[in-house]
Amino acid sequence: MSNLNDLSTLALPSGSVLGADETQTRLSLSLEGQPLITLRLKREPELQLQVEERFSRPAGQAFWAACYWLFARDPACQRLVWCLDEPPTEALLSGLLVATDIVGQYRCERTLFWQLPQPWLGTSIxxxxxxxxxxxxxxxxxxxxxxxxxxxxxxxxxxxxxxxxxxxxxxxxxxxxxxxxxxxxxxxxxxxxxxxxxxxxxxxxxxxxxxxxxxxxxxxxxxxxxxxxxxxxxxxxxxxxxxxxxxxxxxxxxxxxxxxxxxxxxxxxxxxxxxxxxxxxxxxxxxxxxxxxxxxxxxxxxxxxxxxxxxxxxxxxxxxxxxxxxxxxxxxxxxxx
Missing domain, CATH: 3.40.630.30 (Gcn5-related N-acetyltransferase (GNAT))
Structure with a gap:
């Protein structure tokens, strides 16, 4: 069995590979070796994420990848709090992120994330x-x-x-x-x-x-x-x-x-x-x-x-x-x- 603490990559059903460089205060993600997103992390009282740099990939894809990495890395993690300058329209429409009462703050719940059907589900009507x-x-x-x-x-x-x-x-x-x-x-x-x-x-x-x-x-x-x-x-x-x-x-x-x-x-x-x-x-x-x-x-x-x-x-x-x-x-x- 793998040690989740040693994770440096995660494979996706598409065949792509998500890579990560994570420290206590920073997370950099890449997809197929191409930079995807860099986040600043604040871990107390709950895990908060702030975008430091986002690259050419769509915002929704980058946000999803970060949520997947952090939830897979720590199965006990139940919630991520995103601090964003602009409303994440695509992520809000899909249910990946939910607005909070605080302006500019959005949450991703594990219980919602794993109900999103893609990319796990094959073609289904x-x-x-x-x-x-x-x-x-x-x-x-x-x-x-x-x-x-x-x-x-x-x-x-x-x-x-x-x-x-x-x-x-x-x-x-x-x-x-x-x-x-x-x-x-x-x-x-x-x-x-x-x-x-x-x-x-x-x-x-x-x-x-x-x-x-x-x-x-x-x-x-x-x-x-x-x-x-x-x-x-x-x-x-x-x-x-x-x-x-x-x-x-x-x-x-x-x-x-x-x-x-x-x-x-x-x-x-x-x-x-x-x-x-x-x-x-x-x-x-x-x-x-x-x-x-x-x-x-x-x-x-x-x-x-x-x-x-x-x-x-x-x-x-x-x-x-x-x-x-x-x-x-x-x-x-x-x-x-």
């Missing part, structure tokens, strides 16, 4: 997809958008020192891998989906045709290690067991590669998965899961990521724990780096 209620399977719910294809989320995890990304599952490319994972005794004991390639092709094809479920492959440094199912809870079998909102998302999780197990890896991929679902549609207020009630290790990992157990309940095939994480709680306690 979900957030702007109009609402129309339909009935399917006897359930009334919003019409769901066409499912995305390809990479949907990418972020460099500065704490782990690795890229964490999510892409949609492609049956022809991922079937053998999925089959191997499902036939692992450790996985099979909880998923109970072991079987042949033909059975698993049928399983995945059914989900691919189902508008309420999105199948995802999780990657570290572009190497697949996990399989996830993200579903709209309103149309799912979980709906009768709690007061389901129209845009609640649910998750099923499977880590297939043994070398990517462990709490530090779970903290990275689980926070990334939840972050993606909250960014994908700002109307999503909760992410839920229903692991087996006796899966103490997974439930413990979820508690560590701010999920709480709402209750236990009985599915036909298992005793389940209803794990729940609200949007406000996730971003208020967000420790993404």
């Amino acid at each position: 979900t957030a702007s997809y109009p609402q129309q209620r339909v009935i399917s399977g006897g359930k009334r719910h919003p019409l769901r958008p066409v499912k995305p294809r390809g990479e949907v989320y990418r972020r460099f995890d500065a704490r782990l020192g690795a890229w964490v990304s999510l892409r949609t599952l492609e049956i022809d490319n991922d079937l053998v891998r999925f089959n191997r994972w499902q036939n692992n005794p450790r996985v099979a004991s909880f998923w109970q989906e072991e079987g042949s390639l033909e059975q698993h092709r049928e399983y995945l094809s059914k989900l691919d045709a189902d508008p309420h479920t999105l199948t995802l492959i999780g990657c570290f440094d572009d190497q697949p290690f996990a399989y996830f199912e993200a579903y709209w809870a309103k149309e799912d079998r979980i709906a009768p067991f709690y007061d389901t909102d129209d845009y609640d998302r649910g998750i099923h999780m499977l880590v297939g590669e043994e070398n990517h197990r462990g709490p530090h890896k779970v903290a990275s991929w689980l926070s990334a998965l939840v972050h993606y679902l909250f960014l994908d549609d700002p109307r999503t207020q909760r992410v839920v899961a229903e692991p087996r009630a006796d899966n103490a290790k997974m439930i413990g990992y979820m508690h560590n990521q701010c999920f709480h157990c709402e209750k236990e309940f009985d599915f036909p095939h298992k005793r389940a724990a209803l794990m729940m994480l609200g949007r406000e709680r996730f971003f208020d306690r967000c420790s993404l780096a």
Whole structure:
């Protein structure tokens, strides 16, 4: 795992590299080796930033880069205060900065910063997809958008020192891998989906045709290690067991590669998965899961990521724990780096 105190660069999903020279009182940032912005820092009583020099890049890009660097550098930092001579129009319109009661002073809140979808989110129309209620399977719910294809989320995890990304599952490319994972005794004991390639092709094809479920492959440094199912809870079998909102998302999780197990890896991929679902549609207020009630290790990992157990309940095939994480709680306690 990387030491955040030793950070000198951060990679962006675009392929660009953000570089920094930081002291107690000064921060100079560059993008791809080109100067971006230089700030004077005042750290007490809270971190205040004043522009010393800004170069040819757009102001919004420079302000965003500084906020990203400082929040990634210190996951405990909750707020930055900017002292600016002119109103930062672009940053105010996007929500990156918020005006305070003091003229010339603006704040950036961690809880707001990590809700900005770019640059982490791949091409997505979900957030702007109009609402129309339909009935399917006897359930009334919003019409769901066409499912995305390809990479949907990418972020460099500065704490782990690795890229964490999510892409949609492609049956022809991922079937053998999925089959191997499902036939692992450790996985099979909880998923109970072991079987042949033909059975698993049928399983995945059914989900691919189902508008309420999105199948995802999780990657570290572009190497697949996990399989996830993200579903709209309103149309799912979980709906009768709690007061389901129209845009609640649910998750099923499977880590297939043994070398990517462990709490530090779970903290990275689980926070990334939840972050993606909250960014994908700002109307999503909760992410839920229903692991087996006796899966103490997974439930413990979820508690560590701010999920709480709402209750236990009985599915036909298992005793389940209803794990729940609200949007406000996730971003208020967000420790993404």
